[in-house]
Amino acid sequence: MGELIIWTYDWVPEFPRGFVRDLRLRWACEEAGLVYVVRTIPFDGRETNHLDRQPFGQVPYLNDGELKLFESGAALLHLARKSEKLMPPDPVGQAETLQWTVAALNSIEMVTVPWWFLKMSGDPDNKLTGWLVQRLDHLEAIFSDREWLAADRFTVADLLMADVLRISDVRAFGDRPATEAYVARMTARPSFKKAHADQIALFDAADAGKLK
Numbered sequence: 001m002g003e004l005i006i007w008t009y010d011w012v013p014e015f016p017r018g019f020v021r022d023l024r025l026r027w028a029c030e031e032a033g034l035v036y037v038v039r040t041i042p043f044d045g046r047e048t049n050h051l052d053r054q055p056f057g058q059v060p061y062l063n064d065g066e067l068k069l070f071e072s073g074a075a076l077l078h079l080a081r082k083s084e085k086l087m088p089p090d091p092v093g094q095a096e097t098l099q100w101t102v103a104a105l106n107s108i109e110m111v112t113v114p115w116w117f118l119k120m121s122g123d124p125d126n127k128l129t130g131w132l133v134q135r136l137d138h139l140e141a142i143f144s145d146r147e148w149l150a151a152d153r154f155t156v157a158d159l160l161m162a163d164v165l166r167i168s169d170v171r172a173f174g175d176r177p178a179t180e181a182y183v184a185r186m187t188a189r190p191s192f193k194k195a196h197a198d199q200i201a202l203f204d205a206a207d208a209g210k211l212k
């Protein structure tokens with residue numbers, strides 16, 4: 001289509017560095033060998049300064065030439081249509097990839113994020129814990145049985161699921177060796193490491209312009 005531009009904040013506090021969701025899009029582009037650039041929107045004023053591009057004032061969002069997309073899941077699936085490295089071309093492989101991509105967002109992240117939020121707000125044994133345990137235990141059984149989520153190979157669904165599961169509190173929660181091995185395997189991929197290092201470098205460099 002056109003130039004791929006991944007948008008993120010110009011700075012974030014120390015804590016979320018390495019976890020801001022532009023990393024998902026960087027990682028996908030790295031895996032697929034897609035050329036991209038990263039541009040930034042001010043973190044200060046984020047509640048209102050880019051609502052025309054991301055209706056919730058969040059990042060990431062993506063430009064592909066004239067096309068503009070928000071939601072990391074939508075952007076990932078868009079990128080996946082450009083490269084067989086992210087999604088196989090056959091209909092069954094594609095359907096499985098879509099299914100597990102949505103599962104990462106709507107069956108796992110929909111529990112992990114609110115659980116984590118309550119935990120961070122001082123309620124570690126919150127009412128979402130049982131729900132989280134149930135979801136993570138099901139995943140543990142799945143990872144005990146197979147290496148990849150979809151199509152017997154790496155897909156964008158693995159990228160997204162691993163990114164959801166690698167949140168430190170979630171990763172440390174309970175003893176799930178197959179899940180831990182899965183996350184370790186995915187985050188050992190050179191494309192993840194590059195995306196991660198590049199994000200940290202961007203935010204670290206931005207410290208120079210900020211009072212820490």
Ligand SMILES: N[C@@H](CCC(=O)N[C@@H](CS)C(=O)NCC(=O)O)C(=O)O
Nearest residue numbers: 019020021057058059060071072073
């Ligand atoms: N569902 C959105 C969530 C985006 C999201 O949570 N973005 C975070 C950074 S990773 C953010 O912008 N947080 C700042 C805020 O919500 O004010 C997506 O996947 O793109």
